[in-house]
Structure formats: structure tokens, C-alpha cells
Amino acid sequence: MNQADIAWMLVSTALVLLMTPALAFFYGGLVRSKNSLNTMMMSFVSLGVVGVLWALLGYSLAFAPGGAFIGGLDHALLRGVNLEAKGTIPHVLFMCFQGTFAIITAALISGAIVERMRFSAYLVFISLWTLCVYSPICHWVWASDGWLFTWGALDFAGGTVVHVNAGVAAFVAAIVLGPRKDYARQAFLPHNVPFALLGAGLLWFGWFGFNAGSALGATPAAALAFATTMLAPAAALVVWTLLDLMRNGKITAVGAATGIVVGLVAITPAAGHISPISAILLGGIAAIPSYYGLVFRARTRLDDSLDVVAAHGVGGTVGALLTGVFSEKAWSGVADGLLFGNPGQLGIQAVAVGATLLYSGVVTFGLLKLVGVLVPLRAEATDEGLGMDVTQHGEEAYMDGEGAILVLHEREAVVSPALASAAAGGRS
Amino acid sequence: MNQADIAWMLVSTALVLLMTPALAFFYGGLVRSKNSLNTMMMSFVSLGVVGVLWALLGYSLAFAPGGAFIGGLDHALLRGVNLEAKGTIPHVLFMCFQGTFAIITAALISGAIVERMRFSAYLVFISLWTLCVYSPICHWVWASDGWLFTWGALDFAGGTVVHVNAGVAAFVAAIVLGPRKDYARQAFLPHNVPFALLGAGLLWFGWFGFNAGSALGATPAAALAFATTMLAPAAALVVWTLLDLMRNGKITAVGAATGIVVGLVAITPAAGHISPISAILLGGIAAIPSYYGLVFRARTRLDDSLDVVAAHGVGGTVGALLTGVFSEKAWSGVADGLLFGNPGQLGIQAVAVGATLLYSGVVTFGLLKLVGVLVPLRAEATDEGLGMDVTQHGEEAYMDGEGAILVLHEREAVVSPALASAAAGGRS
Amino acid sequence: MNQADIAWMLVSTALVLLMTPALAFFYGGLVRSKNSLNTMMMSFVSLGVVGVLWALLGYSLAFAPGGAFIGGLDHALLRGVNLEAKGTIPHVLFMCFQGTFAIITAALISGAIVERMRFSAYLVFISLWTLCVYSPICHWVWASDGWLFTWGALDFAGGTVVHVNAGVAAFVAAIVLGPRKDYARQAFLPHNVPFALLGAGLLWFGWFGFNAGSALGATPAAALAFATTMLAPAAALVVWTLLDLMRNGKITAVGAATGIVVGLVAITPAAGHISPISAILLGGIAAIPSYYGLVFRARTRLDDSLDVVAAHGVGGTVGALLTGVFSEKAWSGVADGLLFGNPGQLGIQAVAVGATLLYSGVVTFGLLKLVGVLVPLRAEATDEGLGMDVTQHGEEAYMDGEGAILVLHEREAVVSPALASAAAGGRS
Amino acid sequence: MKLVVAIFRSERLSAVLEELYRADVQGLSISRVQGHGGEREQVETYRGTTVKMELSEKSRLEICVSNHFVDPTVKAILKAARTGAVGDGKIFVLPVEKIYRIRTGEEDQAAVTPVGVPSRS
Amino acid sequence: MKLVVAIFRSERLSAVLEELYRADVQGLSISRVQGHGGEREQVETYRGTTVKMELSEKSRLEICVSNHFVDPTVKAILKAARTGAVGDGKIFVLPVEKIYRIRTGEEDQAAVTPVGVPSRS
Amino acid sequence: MKLVVAIFRSERLSAVLEELYRADVQGLSISRVQGHGGEREQVETYRGTTVKMELSEKSRLEICVSNHFVDPTVKAILKAARTGAVGDGKIFVLPVEKIYRIRTGEEDQAAVTPVGVPSRS
Ligand SMILES: Nc1ncnc2c1ncn2[C@@H]1O[C@H](COP(=O)(O)OP(=O)(O)O)[C@@H](O)[C@H]1O
């Protein structure tokens, strides 16, 4: 084991874990205030539910020795996940690092179905999805016996496993759930853009763990992944602001936050495979399809509420393909891409994306239909109108002043007598 | 010295320092908007006051060679705290790391007395408390000549030193201060639940430094502490949401934030001593007493406003005891617990908790009474009504629009003439 | 190369990058709500524009071999910036670390001109400023052939390069732009003080990367810089609160946030050069001139809106000079200061500050005048009145409720028919 | 002249504004209020404290109109704001003695006639 | 019918609502206003700028009632909102010409009688 | 007695308050409303959705005065709130039947006369 690698991987794991609260703010700021807690909770519960399930089963399905398509049960209930080395770091740390990826991937999907999905249905869905979709695809790409891994698909930090995967699941979920009740008749505006910016800032910060941590050690490869993770979003941000300027004459803050995230998504599969200068190009190029994807989506009936498809699906796909273009063995020691004389890599990348699209799309659809049999997927329309915070969580995000509030103690004398009798129905 | 250890301890110290601003948001979001700055400031000033006092005196009392009950003055004014090794890291870095613990412990107490304690009294109190309560208990448990240390009490990262200690001090403080003026007649609702979630997210992030940093190096032990710090709160969060669901039919966001914190508190003493799978159990189990403690507290006259007792006191106690149950020498190399054939450890843990309860309880009481002689502990009732932000700090947390505001320059011509004369009393 | 150094520098670079979003919140919380996005965006775009420009050209001008006053073009377009060692870390990582400094320095200036500068003019300005002002001064102080470096000026982490430099640029910018339209006739109050506290907390956290990262490795020197970066702001915070208490009888939260930042600014040049106990003194002393500078500024016609001059200019200058006073070879191995028998160092420090003031002041003035020829520097007065968020970015930071909003699809049938006809001008 | 004050569900606001526009009502002011009536009450729980929110968010419109405009205005609101469930809200019509347009100092009728639109009243 | 408008300290809001409930007043709307009167003023300081906040937060109630209900309503408010210190606020009673219940279109008296409660007016 | 309700640009609020102070008007309540009139509209864009904000922030003053005070009050507002551009707002004067001062229970005239200031009305 290598202590410097341990140090860096401890930090990286913490950084990736922080990305889920960051996502809660990125998403939570973009919804209406009456649904803000509900949206944030969709990320936060993933920390619990997916975190625990990953340890109990998901990790084993993804990384225990198994077949080409799924891992085995050797590590179920964390059996054999101990302080011995896995690579240069303790096995248990590797498990944690991978767990943070599972957590955020599930949370990413929520962006497509916020403001209408019943919370209990969501909980059941992400539990099943982690085990049935995330773990297998993770196995394909990153386990040494996974079929895409053995085939040579490049995915440094999860362009297909995390982003294409979450993007297509989001697409399917948005279709199955259907649009919000006033979709396209009313504009849904972000209730707190600073929260979205905070989320974007923290996501970028955490993404250094995501990408540079995927080198699994404090190595020059990590430094390369770090540099590309700094430069690609910077370039995407610049291009995004220019597109905004051309289209509306104004550079928007929501746009800036989105541009950063798209740049981060796009560089994810490529992070340790391409040169820093290619990262600037990749980030800049990747901004364009996501930008127009998002503009186009807004005119369709597809209520992918927070544009997970355009940001993660499109961004991840473009990034995965461009990895096959810009890869440079001289930098990564792994493989060259199209531009460096190896056009075949682009084909492999396309297959990896295609397989992910197909598998994730189909299984996500099936799982949602299954969950829908157990629990209705959508909240009732009146609850949607009143807001998911109050109806699903019995809470409001913001309160000012000292409202007229009645303290109810269950089956006890109530503190505020007059209103209490009202509460008890004894109105006259 | 070991550079990898230095790298990790630099990061850990920064992470723990961040926990105090994080706490400011966790607490600040849960109070009413008119008291939000006051609440946040109670954490922020600890960064200054306790930070400086720790360097000047507290560190020495805690870690300089002394007796079984308190350290000496060898390191007062940072004498001898230099770049030479203390363990495998520079002494000065060890001092900083420990300082961040002192800072947050003092800040934790504030949750019990927010919305009513006079700010100046609070400042004097936490200064004295750090020196008279925190430093000695820290010495008992972590200094090589401390009586609990030599006796073999296990407290990996501060379950007793930090959480039981702060919890009991909070209990005493809530009693001495008395309840807020409308307590139990009016519901005090959180003004900004997203802030509480932000605080919880950042606390979790920082807690990796707190617990895994307590290994004092980038070692497998740190990896173990990291893993348990990721899994226990995840499990606590899951159990908490289930309890919420059973009790109210709704999973609350305030509950989720609280569940995370309780899981973190409970794993603190155990972090490097138990296996990851035990951490899941420990986190899940520890959620239960805190959950019901909190429900029960709300029906009493004890206005422990932000439930420091239920979260930190109960959570810390349960964690410290369960450390004596789940400890596994096979993982930690230190000691086994009840489940692994060493029931005596549980007894030692109980004594450590009991001693902390007793000492911290009594001395906290004495200090508050002493401070009360110098400065009234509570703000006046009208000030409490108007809000502590305006009355204690002369500020408001949020302003919209351009109110009707008068710029006063001291002893100078005033900018806005008409209202100025009003200000000067020359009303007609 | 040293892996532990790589680990720490990866973390440090991420930490410094986080400071720019942190600054967005520190600044954004202090302005009026109608300008909050605009203010935040001034920091966020720097991540893109300066980040990209730094990689393409700025880094080369600062660090490629050149003359005493500016670097060459050897590293333009990242030529030769590869995975080979620069010191003990990969060259590309060194470039990134330095890039994060360039980004935040440009963003710091924005505090002087928020709430009135046209966004496009700002973009052009910071682009030019980075290349024409930041890169050269950076070269002077930190490149091995820079004139201040060879001359022995001490600037551990950027007291002159970053803070004095940004402070004087802010001063010039505030004068060239002129005051906000209602300046001194109306009080401009912070719209969200918690955001300012969040910013201050995250800035402190990031500053550990800024200062301790400037040791360029996980060394005892980094530990020293870390300790001083923890102690100086703590002392500054304490002194600031005491000054507040003496002057107004109240300790303010905006003051606490400011005090922390001032302490951080002041310790920056000294971080690895002085002893921890000197850091407490330095932090405490440095609070005083900034405090009174800020009080004094508020009475002048200089609308340095968020007091960049008092915090960064004055704080940086005081810090740079005190570095010449408190420096201790026994701790740093570099040079002694006035107190330790080397008065000459103070003189060198004064020259470094003076040269920065002069060069940055003059060139900033020239650049602003140049930009003013291309684009008007200020927004129109009515736009300033309506708020920069709506007029410059076409967005609002906060929305509640479901306003009466009309969805416009370009050149398409409009969803909401009645209001649509109004929009189309067909009013009757 | 009259002041029409309407308090209704916020989610109907867009619809009400559209309908008012159709009825040629141009000037109005909106604020948010918390209403207490016979509506469904929400129970919320915060850390062991169960509270009953007796208030629900409503929108409040204030429209000053000349007399013969009162009826179309009220009708428009009644039409667009109704959902049929308890909590739909109320409309009050108050007498007004004088109206001024601040920009011009115009009074009464003239003050509430849209600019550049031939007065129909 | 009358519109009773009351402006008073926010901290008395719960008490006022209780008292109104006792007086059988069911429908009302609340908003928050900033009042200027003879109250104690707050001085605030932000980075060297000292400002005087001449405005203090108040609650504003709007209650539409039939004539014989005016008195009990006013009395209830006077009783519950009073603290005796300057700044307690004011109550205004305005004439109302017409009331509509949006849900049913009912007018006047009928519009302000609680549902399912035998009208006592 | 009358209730003067004024709706105008928020940026003129300080000026209006000053002018009212000069006119010896002491008591008032302020709230924020969103107005719709003939004003310049803002176009905003959020991720591909372009929206037109038809509402603009205004301040709303409510001042209860005795009859002979109506004129100075209205004049003060007209003077201070005017900018001359569309969107300056409106003033309404409503009749009031009764005023109470909550602190003392005083009624009508007495209720709106500043404390400790010899009544001039
Ligand atoms: N008498 C009243 N005065 C002022 N506002 C009222 C009055 N009655 C009802 N409201 C407002 O109307 C809303 C709906 O009233 P409610 O009586 O529940 O509905 P409905 O008219 O459908 O029976 C309330 O929330 C409140 O805001």
C-alpha cells in the first residue's frame, strides 16, 4: 500500500460524497420554492438508501468476481472488504470511493421527475435501479472481467457508467411520469438561483475527487485528470456564455451553472486520457450540443424538468465519443484516439454508449412500471398544486415571521385552546 | 515525519475547521429568521475566541505533560509547539488539528440556548468553558497521562470529549437559561430548512477529517475510520426516515438532516475501532434513542432549542457505549468489545461517559452561574421579541428592496434631511 | 516527484479553485438582492475566462523563462506543460495551482464596481487585466528570474501579487467607474448576510490551500503556513469584534466575516515565514487599519462598494510589511525580519508593495480607459435602478410563488393567448 | 369609482390575469397574503413538534376601476379563479372617492384609463 | 358590510387569531407590512455605515364582516393585540359595497357566512 | 377620515417618506406589491424558456388621515413619487368609517394624531 495514495483517495472519496449535497442545491435552487425540500431530499436520501444498499449488495454485484455482465456475491454484506490492499489502497476505501459514485448517479436521475413524483415511489425506484442498472453497467466498464473493460472501452471516471446511464434513465423516467400538470402552460422558474450556483461551485470542487480520484492514487495521472477537470469546464463555461450572448444578448447565471456542469460531465470519461489542451477543446465543443439540446427540449412535450438528458445524457455521450477522438497514449499510457491514429477507439466508445443507452433505457422502463404497480408514481394533482414539500414531507422550506401556528401534541391537551377546538372539529 | 501523513492531516484539519461554519448553517437554518445571524455568530465567534485561547493556553492544559486530570503549562503561548515531529507530523499541525475540535465543541453548546442568550455572556462563557471543561476532559481521554486514556477508555474521535461533553453542557445551559419566552405557547419553526441541509452536508464532509483524521495519518486505520463515517450516518439516515414514516407518514428534511448528524455523532467514538458492517448496525441502532429522545424532549419544559442533548448527548453516549460492544481488535488492533468477548470494555466506556457527564455538568453549571454574576445571561424579553439579530448585533439577516433607510454619520450632517431631524428628536 | 506532495497539491488546487465560488457568495450576500446574480457572476465568469486565458497565455507570461519583468512565450498554449516534474510535482499541476490564483485575483476586483458595471465591459477588462497586470507582477515576485524574487522580496502566498494588486486595481476601478447612482443618498444594505458568512467560511477553508499549498508540498513548511492561516484570522476576528463592540456596542456578523477575510489577507504574504505566535500578533494588528480604513471609506465619495481597498489593499499592504517585521529564519529557513535583526527586509517589502501599487494602478487605469472606448463601462442609470440581474442577465435571483408569467417561444404560437396578444402589441 | 379587492388561490393567478386582460382591465396590483377560511389544513412536523398550518397562501388583487367596469372585472375574476373547492376566496368592492395618476396628476376616470388606448368609459 | 383592517405587532398574531376565533370570526387574510409610527427605532451598522431603521414589521389583517359583526371583531382585536407600548397599531373600518364568494358566486351576507355553520346574522 | 392608498416605484420610497415627513404625516404602513400597468416589460430567459415578466415591483403605502390632511398627503406623494415615465403608479382615496388606536382604544381623530404632538386637526 502507498500512504500518499491513501491520503489522496481519502480526500477524493470525501469530495465525491460532497457532490450529492451539492447536487441537492443545484437541483433545489432550480425548482419552485414549494418543491425545494422535496427536490433536495431526493438527493439526500440517496446518501442513505443507496449508501447502505451499495455496502450490502451493490458493491459486490459491481466488483466481486463474476461474469462479463455482472459481478458475484463474494463481497455481499462487505465480506472480504477489509483493510488489505486493493491496488495501492485499502479495499474498504476502494469500496467507499465507488459507493459515492453509485449515490450520486441515482440522485442525478431525480432532476427529470422533480415536482411530481411520489417520494415513496422514488425511494423504491432508486433502490432497485442501483442494484439492477447501476451495478451491472459499473461492472461492464470498470471490473476487470466486465465486457466493455476487456474490450478496451475508455471511461476514465464514469462518462458512460454515471452520466450516459443517468441521462437515459432520466429520459425514460420523464416519459413514464409524464409532464408536470401545468407544463408548457406556465413557466416554472428557479426559486433561488444562488443555490444553483452554490451547487455548481461545490460540484466542480467535488468533481476533482471524482475525476482525479479515479486515478486511484496521487500520481501524475491524477494530476492530468485534475488539469483536464479544471480546463474543460472553464472552456465550456466560456462557450456557453458566448452562446447565451449570441442567442439572447445576455449571459445568464443559470446558463453559467449549467455550462460548468456540462463541461464537467463531458470531461469525465476523458479526464486521464487526453492532453490539457485537448481538454479545452473538448469542453468548448461539448457545450454546443447540450446548449441546443436544452433549447430544443424546452419546446417539446418532454418534461425533463431540470434537463438531465441535455446535460448528462448528451454531455456524457459527447464526452465519451470525444474521448475516442482526443485520447493520447503519450499522455495516458493507455490508448490513442481518432486524432492520434486510432479510429477504432471511437467505434468502441460508440458501442459502450449504445449498450448503456439500451440496457439502462429498457431496464429503467421496466423498473418504473414495476414500482408503479406497487405505489402510484405520481403525487395527486392537488398535492402537486399545493407543493410537494407540504404534501410529501409535511414541511416548508422557508418561513418568515411567527405565523399563526398551532402546536399539536398527539392525544394531549393542546396548547393554544381556541384554535385547538377548531382543529378538533368542534367549530360551533 | 511522514509526508503522506502530513498531507492527510493538513486536509483533515481544514475539514474539521469547516465544520464550525457548517454548524452555523445547520443551527442557523433551524431558528427563526429574526435570530438567524445571532445563531450563526455563536458558531463563528468560536473560531476566533476559542481558536486564540486554545493556542495561548487550552492546548497546553490539554496536551502538555501534567497529571492524570489536567495538563501542564509547558506549551502555554505555544512554547515548544514547533515544526518537530509529534508522532509523524509537525507538532504545530497536531496543535491545530486539536484546536479545531475545541472550537466546534464550544459552538455545539450554543444550540441549546439560541434565541435568548445575551451575546456577551455567551462569549465569556465559552471562553471559560473551553479552558475549564474542554481542556481537562480532553486531557483525561487523549493525553498519554490522562486517567481515562491510561485506563483504556476508547474514544476514537471524541464521542465523550466532544459530544457527550457538549450534550451535557447544553442540558445544563438550557436549564440555567430557562425556556424562550413563548416556548410551548408558540411553535418555533425553522426559517430556512435548505440551510440546515447545507449544514448537514458540510458537516458530513468535514466529519471525514474529524474521524479519519483522528488516525493522525494516512493509514489503513484512517481508511477504516473513513468507511465507518460514511456508513453509519447512511444507516442512521435510513432508520430515521423509516421512523419518521412510521410516526407521521412523512419523511421530513429536518429529520434527514438530524439523522445524518446523529449517525455521525454516534460513530465518532467508534470510528477506528469497529468493522464497517458493525458501523451500519451502530448507525442504525443509534438513530432510535435520539429519535425518541427528541420527540420526548419536545413535550417537556426543557427548551434545549435545537436538541443538542438528544443529538449529541444521547447520540454520543449511545456511540460511546456501543463502541464497547462492537470494538474489534481484528480491525483496530486495539481492543475487543462485548460482542467479541471483552465485556469489561463496556464498563470502561460507561465510566468514561459517567465521568464526563458529572464533571462537565457540574462545572458548566458553576461557570454559568459565575458568568451570570458578571453579565445577565438572558437578553431582555422585549429584545427577545424583537429578535436577537437586531438587538444584539444591530443587523438583519435578510433585506429586500430598498427600504426607507436613513444613513447616519456620527456627529455629522445627515444625508437624508427630513428624516434626520426626526432622528434628532426635533419632531415639530 | 513526490507522491505526498502531489496529493497535497491536488487538494490545495481544488481548495483554491473553491475560493472563487466562495467569493461569489461573500460578495453576493453583501449587495442588494436585485444585483446579487450579477455580483456572483462576476466571480463565476472569472473561472471560465481567466481560467482559459491563463492556460493559453497567462501562465507562460508569468512563469516561462523571460526577463526580469515578464516571462516568455515558451509555455503559450500549454506547450511543454506536461507531466514531468516542476519541483516535486507534475508541471501541469503547478500550472493549475497558479491558475486558481489568477482566477480569484481578477474576481476580487469586482467588489469595487458591483451594482453598476456593464457585464460585457467587465469581461473584457478582466481578460486584459489578467494578461497585462497579473501575469507580469506574478512574474516579478514568483518566477526565478523576476526582479522582486531575485531581490529577495518575501511573499509566501500572494500578499502583493494577489491582494495589494487587486486592492489597488479596485481603487482605480472604483474611481474610474464612479459611485453608484444613489451612493451616499441611500444606504445599500446586504440582502443576505448568511451568504456572506458562508462565503467567509468557505474562503477560510480554501485559503488553507492558498497558503499552505504555496509551500508546494506536504512539508513542515506547509504545516507552518497552515497554522498561521488558522491563527491569524482567529486573532483578526477577535480584534475586529472588540473594535465593533467599542465603536457600536454590538458585534456584527458582517464585521465578523470581514475580520476573518482581513486576517486571511494579512497572513498571506507571511504564512510560511513567521512563527505561529507571531501570526496571532500579525492577525490582531492587521485588523486595526482595515477596520478604520473601512469606517473612513464609508464617509468619502469613494464608492469601493464592498471595500476591496480596505480589506485587500490595506490588509495586503500591512501583511506584506509585517512580513518584513516578523519573518524568522529559524522557522522558515529563508530570511529574518526587523524584529529578528534584519531591518533591511522591511525595506525590500516596502519596495515590493510600492512597485505593485504603481504598476497595477497605472496599467489598470489605462486598461479601463481603453475598455471604455470599446464599450461603455457603466450600465445605464435606469438599468442600475431596475437592477443589474434583470437588465444585464435577464434573470432574477429569487422568485416566489407562481407569478403571472408568459412563456414566449420565439416566432411561435404563444402558449398563453391573452397576454400573448398584449406581448405582440395588439392591445385592442 | 370602485376598488375591487380579490383574494384567491395563487395557482389561479395566471388564469385570472389572462381573463382580466380579455376584459380589458389593464392596471392592477398583486400581493401575497395568507388566508384563513374553511380550507383543508396542513399538518407539519418539525422534530417532534406537530403544527397545524391554519393559513394558506393566497393572492390578493387590487384593481381600481370606473363604475361601469366593476361588473366585467368581478365576472372575469369569478370565472377564472373558481375551482369549486372550499378556499376559492372572496371579492370585495369598496367605494373610492378619488384616484390620481402619479405620473400626470390626472384624476379619477382619466387616472385609470390606459395610456394611448381610446377611453371607452 | 364592512372591511376591518388591523395593523398590529406580529408577535401578537397568534393571540389575535385565537381571540377572533373565540369571537366566531372565520374568514380573514393576513399580510406583512412595515409600519412607521412613533415606535422605538433600531440603529443598525453595516461596515461603517450606520443606518436607522424607521420601519418595523407589523401584521395586517383584513376581515370582511357583516355590520353587526364589526363590533365583536374590533373588540377582539383590541383586546388581543394590545401590549400598551407605543407601536401597538391601528384598526380601520371601511365601508364595503359588495362581497362575492368566488366558489359559489354567492353575494354579500351569504358570502361571508362560514360554510356549514348556520348563519347567525 | 380617509384612507390614502398609494402604489408607486420602490426606488422612490425614501423620497416619498421624506416628503411625507415634511408634510407632518407620521403614521403609515408599507407593503410590497407587484404591479401590472403600461410599464416596460422585462424579458427573462431560463434554460431555453423565454418568459415575459409583466409585473414590476412597487411599493404600496397605506395612510389613514383626517379629512383636512388628505390633500397635503396626496400632494406630498404626487410630488415625491413622480418620475414622469410610465409606471409611476396611482393614489386612491377611500372613505373610512372608524379608526381605533389599539394601544389606547382611542377612536377616530384621536387615533391618528401622533403621540405627544399637539393635535393640529
Ligand atoms: N371574511 C373574510 N375577510 C377576508 N378574507 C377572507 C374572508 N373570508 C375568506 N377570506 C379569504 O378567502 C380565502 C378562502 O376563504 P374560504 O372561506 O375558505 O373559502 P370559500 O369562500 O370557498 O368558503 C381565505 O383563505 C381568506 O384568505
Ligand SMILES: Nc1ncnc2c1ncn2[C@@H]1O[C@H](COP(=O)(O)OP(=O)(O)O)[C@@H](O)[C@H]1O
Ligand atoms: N395613520 C396611519 N395609517 C396607516 N398605518 C398607521 C397609521 N398610524 C400608525 N400606523 C401603523 O401602526 C403602527 C403603530 O403605530 P404607532 O402610531 O407607532 O403606535 P401607537 O398607535 O401605539 O401610537 C405603525 O408602525 C404603522 O404600521
Ligand SMILES: Nc1ncnc2c1ncn2[C@@H]1O[C@H](COP(=O)(O)OP(=O)(O)O)[C@@H](O)[C@H]1O
Ligand atoms: N387600476 C389600477 N388598480 C390598481 N393598481 C393600479 C391600477 N393601475 C395601475 N396600477 C398600479 O400602478 C402601477 C403603474 O401603473 P401604470 O398604469 O403602468 O402607470 P401610469 O400611471 O404611469 O400610466 C402598476 O404597476 C400597478 O401597480
